Structure formats: C-alpha cells, structure tokens
Amino acid sequence: SLQDAIFGILALVSNKKLEKEIEQEKRTGEACWPKSACNIKETAEVLLAYDRAGKETKDIKNWLLAKTFSVKDLIWYLEIDIESHEASECTITYDSRENNINIKEDMTLAGNPGGCFEIAYGGYWLKIKEACLDKEFEISCNDESEGNFITTLVYQEKSGEGTVYVSSETHSSAKGGTTTEKVSSKCFGMGNKCDYEGTLWATLALESMGEDTRIYIPYLTSLAKNNEKYFPSAFLLYLTGGEEEYSSLIEKQKAGGYWSIVGSPYGKFYDTALGMLALGEKPESDSARDYLLGVQTKEGCWNNNNIRDTGFILYAGWGRDGKRSSDNGGTPYCASAGYFCEAKTDCLDYSGIVITGYLCENFKTCCSKKVILPSCNEKGGVI
Secondary structure, eight states: OHHHHHHHHHSSSSOHHHHHHHTSSSSSTTTSSTTTTTOOOHHHHHHHHHHTTTOOOOOHHHHHHHTEEEEESSSEEEEEEEEEEOOOOEEEETTTTEEEEEEOOSSOOOOOOTTEEEGGGGGGEEOOOOGGOOOOOEEEESSSSSSOOEEEEEEEESSSOOEEEEEEEEEETTTTTTEEEEEOEEEEEEETOHHHHHHHHHHHHHHHTTOOOOOGGGHHTTGGGGGGGGOOHHHHHHHHOHHHHHHHHHBBBBBTTTTTTTOOOOOOHHHHHHHHHHHTTTTTHHHHHHHHHHOOOOSSSSSSTTTHHHHHHHHHSOOOOOOOOOOSSSSSGGGGTEEEEEEEHEEEEEEEETTTOOSSSOOOOEEESSSOOOOOOTTOOOO
16 A cells, blocks of 8 residues: 555655656656645655655655645734833834833733734733734833843634643843744645644654744644644654653653553554654663564564565664665765764754765654753753
8 A cells, every 4th residue: 555655655765666666656747645645644744755765756745835724723922021020111013003001010001902812811911913914013112121122922712712822932132122923823724724744754754854843833832732643743743853742742751661642543552653753762662572573473563564664663672773775885874974863953053964865764854063051950940
C-alpha cells in the first residue's frame, strides 16, 4: 500500500520497489497523494520520505503550502502590561487611526480601543474582532516611570472555554517607543476547512526541512484536546520542545513502555513509534525499545509483520541518519562538519544559526553552536 511504501522509505532511506509504488499513487499533473483523492496527511508523509531519500521535493512543498489558510477557530486577545505596574496611557494605531486607552495600576483597561477591539477577560485584555485578524497593530505607552511596557498576543479555542495560550513572541519597548502585533495563524486543509491531522504531519515535515512553522502552532496547540486520538503531544513536543507537551506524552506512556492512545485510528505500534520519534534519545524511549524488542515476530517485525508499523518503528526507534543521494555520494553528517544537532527552537532561542545541507537524527536541526540550557537558579527560579 501507499502507507507501506512511505514508511518503508523512511526506514530504508531508498528502495526502488517502494519508490515505484509511491510514484504510481501520485495524481497525474499534481504533486499530491493518493491519486484517487489527494489529502494533506499522505502528501506530507511523502514529502518527509522524499526529503529523507534526497529526492526532489519543491513541487510537493508548494502543493501543501497552497492548501494553507487563516484559522477562524480561535479567539485572539491583545495583552498590554506595564513593567512597573504603574498607571499609563497607551495608543493603539491601525487603519491610520490612533485609539487611546488607559491602563490602571491593577493592569485593567479603560477607554476606547476602536472598532477592532473590545475590552474583555475581566478587563485585562483586548479581544480582537474577527474582521480585524489580518490587521497590524502598533502600540505605544507613556507612564511616569522609566520602565518598559510589554505586549503579546493571547489565544484560546473559539468556545472561549479551556486553556488560554500565550504567543511564543513577546515584545517590549521603553517609554515612548512602539511595539507591533499581528495575528499569524494558519492551518492546512482542503476546501477551506482545517484538517487537524493533516496539519500535524505537514508542519512536522516542513519543520524537518528547516522551514519556519510557527504560524501553525496556535491552531495545533489550542485544538489539541479535541484531537487527542492523533497523539498531538508527540508532534508538539518536537515542534515546540514544551514542558507541558513532554509531561503529557510521558503521562500517556503505559507501564510496559509503549503508548496506546484512546481512540487512535492506527493502534499501539504506530502510537509507540510516534512517542519514540518525539522523545529522541530521552530515557523514556529506552523503555519503549525494550518493550518492542520483546514483542517482535520471529521475522523480527511487529504487529503480525505489518510493513507500515515495522517501517515506522525502525525509523523512530533505530533511525539511521540516511545517506541521501547527491553528487558527492551523500549528504554529510552535521557532527562531522563540526556543528551540533539541536532542537530548532533551542538553536534559535540561544543565538545559534541553523546550518542547512547536513544531516541530524530524529528531526533535530544542524546548529552552529551547542545549546546549554540555563539552570533553574540561573533563570532566577525556585525549584
């Protein structure tokens, strides 16, 4: 099947029979799969496999990116805080108009923020109206202190219930300066309808190729609880490196070392491969490998010699860096060039530069510097 061929390539890196099967399932005249009914998930998986095998991926990536659109399933808020917690007057500029608001000492808001906002969430945030989600907002504050003011975007599911998430980007400026905020949230889908599982795989594939995927994170994060059967914490752990995603993934690991997600369409072997893929070399992956080695078939495979599951397990748990085809006989390893394989978010957050053209395992990025995360004490925290 197409799934067998895709995950077989991920495990083996190259195989002419499997590559032929994938090509036969490609829709004529389009870079999408399967030919009977192209969808986001399987096209993204082919992109991942072809990138690993060193095959041309430009047309596949372009097809996927053409299937993105702005997310309408979220509520967005603008948060403005004064560092000194003193009263301040702020101006929000958009559509060439200035709108003035007051920030009280308790950080609640008053005044008229204009037609794009309404004061919400107990008076602390400004709710951005849906018609204004594509606008850019410039914020400037003046207070009696010499402290900075801080702005960020906050979002939650459209029902207005459940977890509230803070944008990964927070902006700060001194008195009289300005910050700029703009909602940036997209998903992948067909027919202008977001496809959650498809967005998980498309984002993972693009991230593994070094693309900036931050605009897809708000949708994936806020809708995760509604899509637990797809094991979103595994995808989000790789994409964000977040502690919450790590904790969620570990909580779901069974005592035997495997994962079996409630309602999963694919079963425990597929789920276990996803868990190992997200964890990389963390200790919890060792218990999953131990479990898998104990339940192999006599042929050395898994799930009654299921090709898809066996390929995914080998790729996730015992993945080779892959010798991609190129003129020089294979893309060099990151470490051999004197660089370091790190999570992309860590590399960028700690002033590293992503180096392209080198291979790393488990979706890590080749980084110009070794990331040494600060200790709790160095961050001024209390354990």
